Amino acid sequence: MAEQPLPGTALLAQVLAADNTEAPPLRTIRRGSQPPARGPEDGKPPSLLSRRNSILSRRSSFGMVPGSRRPSWMLHKRVSFTGLPIFQPILKTRLENTYRIGPDKGCKFDAERVQRVLEGTLACALGTAAYSPQGSAPLAQSLTELLQNQAKEVVPPRYKLVCHVVLGQQGQQSLVVASRGLWDPETDSFASATFSNTSLFAVATVYGVYFE
Structure with missing residues (x-):
């Protein structure tokens, strides 16, 4: 009499066969870099991630001071919630006293x-x-x-x-x-x-x- 496989043996064989198949390699995208553009044969619009990275790159370049690595808003003490600097009023220059304890010769009260x-x-x-x-x-x-x-x-x-x-x-x-x-x-x-x-x-x- 021939041996019959157990009911769960066929299901286990199918699961093992599925695990042995090679999965497609995962793509790792670094932060701040754009993913490779897809060809026209895909027929799909570019991903939202690339658009977001382009916006971030524009924002990072906005407000940079020429000749400096720091943006302009870092040169100010107060910054608003929008990231723009809050300009403070220019204070008047106060000069120190000359410490002349007496008038010059010929410059007295006549x-x-x-x-x-x-x-x-x-x-x-x-x-x-x-x-x-x-x-x-x-x-x-x-x-x-x-x-x-x-x-x-x-x-x-x-x-x-x-x-x-x-x-x-x-x-x-x-x-x-x-x-x-x-x-x-x-x-x-x-x-x-x-x-x-x-x-x-x-x-x-x-x-x-x-x-x-």
């Missing part, structure tokens, strides 16, 4: 010259002016700015000017204006001038303080 400027400016601005309680405050403020600008033209550089103006109604009254300050008498000084007409009087004082 009180007599400044006084002549104050007298001429007051005479031109208040020649025929009349006193007004409502207009005295803005008139004194405008006189202060005018006298300070005129004194800057004759005062040497590195001097800070402080201008003070007293304006009042002419009524045959007596008035004393006094001031006191802390400064260096070797470099700092002041100039004062007065003006009066039938309606008002004005006392202007400009202080010149040397700035180191």
Whole structure:
């Protein structure tokens, strides 16, 4: 009597025959390289992987600084989520002090010259002016700015000017204006001038303080 194969023997033989067949070799693609293009006989469009690699290569070359291996966004401290740099405002250049503790020779505050400027400016601005309680405050403020600008033209550089103006109604009254300050008498000084007409009087004082 002939031996009959077991029911699972044929199935096992088929599995072993399938394992012995040679499988097609796998293609290994390195990151950043494009897979080989297929011929026209395949009839299929190029894979999405090659398109993605081309986009990445374009993005990697975008924003490169000429003559540098780093992209431009790496040269900035802040970068947005899109990868573009966030440009910060340009800060103003601050220069160090020259540490001059005194003015140059012949560049001191000339009180007599400044006084002549104050007298001429007051005479031109208040020649025929009349006193007004409502207009005295803005008139004194405008006189202060005018006298300070005129004194800057004759005062040497590195001097800070402080201008003070007293304006009042002419009524045959007596008035004393006094001031006191802390400064260096070797470099700092002041100039004062007065003006009066039938309606008002004005006392202007400009202080010149040397700035180191």
